[in-house]
Amino acid sequence: MHTFQQLAETVKNYFNQESFTGTPNQLYEPIAYTLADGGKRIRPILLLAANELFGGNIESVRYAAIGIETFHNFTLLHDDLMDRSPVRRGKPTVYRKWNDNTAILSGDAMNILAWRYFLRTPHDNLQRILQTFEKTSMEICEGQQYDMNFESRDDVTIDEYMEMIRLKTAVLLGGALQIGALYANAPDNDIKHLYNFGIGIGLAFQLRDDLLDAFGNTATFGKQTGTDIRDNKKTYLFLRAIEKASPEQRQILMHLFSTNPENADNKIKEVLNIYSQLEIRNDVETRINELTNQAMHELDSISRPDEQKNTLRTIALSLLDRNV
Amino acid sequence: MHTFQQLAETVKNYFNQESFTGTPNQLYEPIAYTLADGGKRIRPILLLAANELFGGNIESVRYAAIGIETFHNFTLLHDDLMDRSPVRRGKPTVYRKWNDNTAILSGDAMNILAWRYFLRTPHDNLQRILQTFEKTSMEICEGQQYDMNFESRDDVTIDEYMEMIRLKTAVLLGGALQIGALYANAPDNDIKHLYNFGIGIGLAFQLRDDLLDAFGNTATFGKQTGTDIRDNKKTYLFLRAIEKASPEQRQILMHLFSTNPENADNKIKEVLNIYSQLEIRNDVETRINELTNQAMHELDSISRPDEQKNTLRTIALSLLDRNV
Numbered sequence: 001m002h003t004f005q006q007l008a009e010t011v012k013n014y015f016n017q018e019s020f021t022g023t024p025n026q027l028y029e030p031i032a033y034t035l036a037d038g039g040k041r042i043r044p045i046l047l048l049a050a051n052e053l054f055g056g057n058i059e060s061v062r063y064a065a066i067g068i069e070t071f072h073n074f075t076l077l078h079d080d081l082m083d084r085s086p087v088r089r090g091k092p093t094v095y096r097k098w099n100d101n102t103a104i105l106s107g108d109a110m111n112i113l114a115w116r117y118f119l120r121t122p123h124d125n126l127q128r129i130l131q132t133f134e135k136t137s138m139e140i141c142e143g144q145q146y147d148m149n150f151e152s153r154d155d156v157t158i159d160e161y162m163e164m165i166r167l168k169t170a171v172l173l174g175g176a177l178q179i180g181a182l183y184a185n186a187p188d189n190d191i192k193h194l195y196n197f198g199i200g201i202g203l204a205f206q207l208r209d210d211l212l213d214a215f216g217n218t219a220t221f222g223k224q225t226g227t228d229i230r231d232n233k234k235t236y237l238f239l240r241a242i243e244k245a246s247p248e249q250r251q252i253l254m255h256l257f258s259t260n261p262e263n264a265d266n267k268i269k270e271v272l273n274i275y276s277q278l279e280i281r282n283d284v285e286t287r288i289n290e291l292t293n294q295a296m297h298e299l300d301s302i303s304r305p306d307e308q309k310n311t312l313r314t315i316a317l318s319l320l321d322r323n324v
Numbered sequence: 325m326h327t328f329q330q331l332a333e334t335v336k337n338y339f340n341q342e343s344f345t346g347t348p349n350q351l352y353e354p355i356a357y358t359l360a361d362g363g364k365r366i367r368p369i370l371l372l373a374a375n376e377l378f379g380g381n382i383e384s385v386r387y388a389a390i391g392i393e394t395f396h397n398f399t400l401l402h403d404d405l406m407d408r409s410p411v412r413r414g415k416p417t418v419y420r421k422w423n424d425n426t427a428i429l430s431g432d433a434m435n436i437l438a439w440r441y442f443l444r445t446p447h448d449n450l451q452r453i454l455q456t457f458e459k460t461s462m463e464i465c466e467g468q469q470y471d472m473n474f475e476s477r478d479d480v481t482i483d484e485y486m487e488m489i490r491l492k493t494a495v496l497l498g499g500a501l502q503i504g505a506l507y508a509n510a511p512d513n514d515i516k517h518l519y520n521f522g523i524g525i526g527l528a529f530q531l532r533d534d535l536l537d538a539f540g541n542t543a544t545f546g547k548q549t550g551t552d553i554r555d556n557k558k559t560y561l562f563l564r565a566i567e568k569a570s571p572e573q574r575q576i577l578m579h580l581f582s583t584n585p586e587n588a589d590n591k592i593k594e595v596l597n598i599y600s601q602l603e604i605r606n607d608v609e610t611r612i613n614e615l616t617n618q619a620m621h622e623l624d625s626i627s628r629p630d631e632q633k634n635t636l637r638t639i640a641l642s643l644l645d646r647n648v
Contacts, residue, residue, distance in 0.1 A: 027469040078432060082425045101406045101472060104428060108402060109465040111435055115458045119451060127446055130454070134439045141433040145351040148425060 001052055004045070004314045011044045014062050015069075020113075030094045030106035031113065034073045039089055042319060043176040044069045049311045050180030050194060053304055060121060061183045067117030067133070068176050074110035075140055077103060082148065111137075129182045136175030143168025150234055154254070158239045162203065170202025193301045200295025201316045204288045208320055210235040211284050214272060226268035232257045236287070237280050244278045292320055325376055328369070328638045335368045338386050339393075344437075354418045354430035355437065358397045363413055366643060367500040368393045373635045374504030374518055377628055384445060385507045391441030391457070392500050398434035399464055401427060406472065435461075453506045460499030467492025474558055478578070482563045486527065494526025517625045524619025525640045528612045532644055534559040535608050538596060550592035556581045560611070561604050562595075568602045616644055 002010065020035055022028040044065035048058045079085070080093040081103040087093065095103035118133055146164040150156045177198040181191050213228045214237055228235050234257075241253060253274060256267055275281065295316065299309055326334065344359055346352040368389035372382045403409070404417040405427040411417065419427035442457055470488040474480045498519040505515050537552045538561055552559050558581075565577060577598060580591055599605065619640065623633055 022466075024466060024469045024473060026473055027466055078428055082428055100424075104402055104406055105465060105469055105472070108432075108435065109462060111432065112458060112461045112465065115439065115454070116462070119455050119458055122451055127443060127450055130439070131443050134436060134443055137436045138433060138440070141429060141436065142346075142348060142351055145348045145429055148429070149348060149350055 001308055001311055002048075002058070004049075004311055004318065007045045007048045007058075007311065008041070010048065010058065011041050011065060011069075014044070014066055015041070018066060026102065027106055027109055030077075030098060030102055031110050033091075033097070034077055034094060034106075034110070035070065037089070038069065038073060041069055042315070043072050043172055045315060046173060046198065046312075047176040047180035049315060050177040050186075051184045052180075053194075053302070053308055053312065054181050054184035054186040054190070056180070056184030061180055063117040063120040064129075064179055064183060067114045068172070068179065070110055070117060071114035071133075071137060072172060074107050074114060075144070077110060078107045079144060081107070082144070123183060125182060125185070129179055132175060132178050132182060136171050139167045139171045143171075156234050156239060158236065158243065161234070161236060161239055165203060165206040166199060169206045170199045173202040173205075174198030187303065190302045190304070193298045197295045197298040197302075197312070197316075200291050200298060201319055204291040204295065205319050207236050207284055207288050207291070210237055211281065211288075214275065215281060226264065226272075229256075229268045229271045230264040232260070236284060237275060240283050241275055241278050241280050244280070244283075245274070249274050249278070288320065292316070325632055325635060326372075326382070328373075328635055328642065331369045331372045331382075331635065332365070334372065334382065335365045335389060335393075338368070338390055339365070342390060350426065351430055351433055354401075354422060354426055355434050357415075357421070358401055358418060358430075358434070359394065361413070362393065362397060365393055366639070367396050367496055369639060370497060370522065370636070371500040371504035373639060374501040374510075375508045376504075377518075377626070377632055377636065378505050378508035378510040378514070380504070380508030385504055387441040387444040388453075388503055388507060391438045392496070392503065394434055394441060395438035395457075395461060396496060398431050398438060399468070401434060402431045403468060405431070406468070447507060449506060449509070453503055456499060456502050456506060460495050463491045463495045467495075475556075480558050480563060482560065482567065485558070485560060485563055489527060489530040490523060493530045494523045497526040497529075498522030511627065514626045514628070517622045521619045521622040521626075521636070521640075524615050524622060525643055528615035528619065529643050531560050531608055531612050531615070534561055535605065535612075538599065539605060550588065550596075553580075553592045553595045554588040556584070560608060561599060564607050565599055565602050565604050568604075568607075569598070573598050573602070612644065616640070 015035065015038070020028060020032040047061055047065050047068055051061045052058055076088060077094050080088055081095040081100060085093055086096050091097075093103075094106060098106075114133075118130060123129060143164055143166070146160070147168055150161075150164065174195040175198070177194045178191055181194050186194070210228065213225055213235070216225050227233075228237075238253070238257065242250060245253060253271065256271055259267060261267055296313070299312060299316075300306075302309065339359065339362070344352060344356040371385055371389050371392055375385045376382055400412060401418050404412055405419040405424060409417055410420050415421075417427075418430060422430075438457075439454075442454060447453060467488055467490070470484070471492055474485075474488065499522070501518045501522040502515055505518050510518070534552065537549055537559070540549050551557075552561075562577070562581065566574060569577060577595065580595055583591060585591055620637070623636060623640075624630075626633065
């Protein structure tokens with residue numbers, strides 16, 4: 001069994017050994033740009049770890065790993081365009097560096113490129129593997145649509161929010177694990193537990209992200225904080241605050257989340273102040289812990305020797321133990 | 325063997341029996357809108373005809389047929405957004421009826437939906453079939469990129485133009501035929517001829533389209549004429565005219581194709597006048613005939629009884645024999 005660090009190194013090598021060039025340049029250059037030094041690459045790492053847990057040879061899922069990461073980056077590319085996000089991983093996003101049409105078309109090509117990678121390796125169960133990938137892909141589109149719908153609604157519930165982040169974020173972690181396990185012909189019952197493990201850590205990861213955006217240290221988080229509040233994003237924190245707020249606090253929150261001041265510092269401070277009064281941070285931490293515990297319980301239920309699950313445990317904890 | 329009309333009816337039924345709904349509505353509604361009464365559906369018809377030519381039962385390619393048409397309509401949806409085309413098949417395009425983000429995301433979902441359909445039917449050779457679909461999909465993105473590149477270039481050659489329309493238009497006809505044949509386990513050599521047949525009629529079809537846009541009768545063509553000239557599109561007609569033009573004519577053409585008058589009637593008249601002087605229409609007709617003859621020769625070379633090729637012949641001629 002490889003460790004988390006070894007798998008991270010393996011995935012890095014897979015990408016370094018791959019060329020994303022082609023003609024016309026204008027189509028392929030933004031793809032190579034997007035996939036260069038691309039973040040934590042947690043999804044291909046999960047895919048490899050799941051494969052190995054069931055006795056797979058990780059070399060057999062090299063292209064599935066590249067495929068899942070290519071797909072993930074395609075969704076980021078199009079999301080950044082739709083959300084008008086100017087920066088990703090410290091670099092200008094594709095629509096900003098080039099233009100909208102380049103972002104649309106290169107994104108489409110990346111979506112197709114993901115399939116090319118998945119199709120490179122034969123497997124007796126290829127149809128089922130690809131159906132898992134397809135289902136996951138579609139759910140992510142559904143999640144993004146819900147996210148966009150929520151922008152113009154002021155009655156979003158916490159349940160709806162959890163379903164949105166399940167689709168937008170968690171299913172790709174679950175899907176990556178499931179695909180890795182399918183390549184190793186894992187039993188159905190184990191695949192179910194593994195998938196649920198992925199969903200659990202995906203949900204917890206997103207709630208941690210919401211928390212970090214509000215209370216994180218910019219230096220350790222790597223992103224500006226308070227952006228969700230500035231952009232009036234109805235995160236778990238906001239929805240929980242609305243649930244708990246007094247009529248007066250509710251009115252202030254609703255008002256603040258309808259403003260777009262040039263300098264958002266005071267707005268952020270006021271919202272954080274209400275979050276503190278309502279002990280929102282504590283509530284989110286509690287929910288994250290519940291989700292993490294449930295996820296670990298799913299991992300425990302898998303019919304493999306416990307010590308072989310250590311890599312997946314380490315990956316999960318590294319995802320969730322970011323400093324607030 | 326079914327006739328062209330029977331296959332067209334079959335494809336129509338396939339679509340009528342299919343539901344394209346889902347949640348969230350905002351994602352699926354534009355998909356159903358795009359696929360409703362969707363044009364000639366020539367690609368799924370070709371796929372069925374190719375399948376039957378090699379002894380396939382067309383019911384076995386029902387979902388591949390729906391998949392190829394879904395993919396085609398996805399490309400139209402995103403192309404219309406990129407080209408800012410307001411109308412398609414007499415209806416507002418998706419980005420106009422809804423907005424840009426809806427067009428981006430519903431298009432992405434349609435691309436994925438095409439894969440869902442392809443994955444519905446098992447086949448011993450599924451990997452190869454899907455690789456054919458993937459390669460075709462990617463080439464269409466490349467073709468669209470070349471088309472966009474050509475807008476800002478004034479040195480496009482006829483060879484480059486033919487390569488662009490091969491990628492943007494012809495490979496999907498070739499790919500549909502190839503996929504239909506692969507489902508029926510056709511011999512490789514026949515598949516090659518069938519693919520070339522598709523490329524040939526695809527190229528001829530696009531040149532016919534260029535011709536109709538300039539010289540067609542609006543009523544029979546179903547589209548406004550002169551739009552390529554109005555929009556400064558460097559079609560085969562324009563590139564051939566530039567090749568044959570006197571220095572003076574060349575200067576006039578280049579000038580006219582750099583203008584965007586509010587009322588384009590005079591511009592269109594002047595360009596058509598030069599096309600007439602240079603006998604461009606005759607040149608394009610000749611090229612269309614050459615391509616058609618080559619395509620028919622490829623069809624003749626396929627190792628199946630000649631009378632079984634009549635359906636494909638009829639489809640090809642119906643595509644190309646539109647009135648000018």
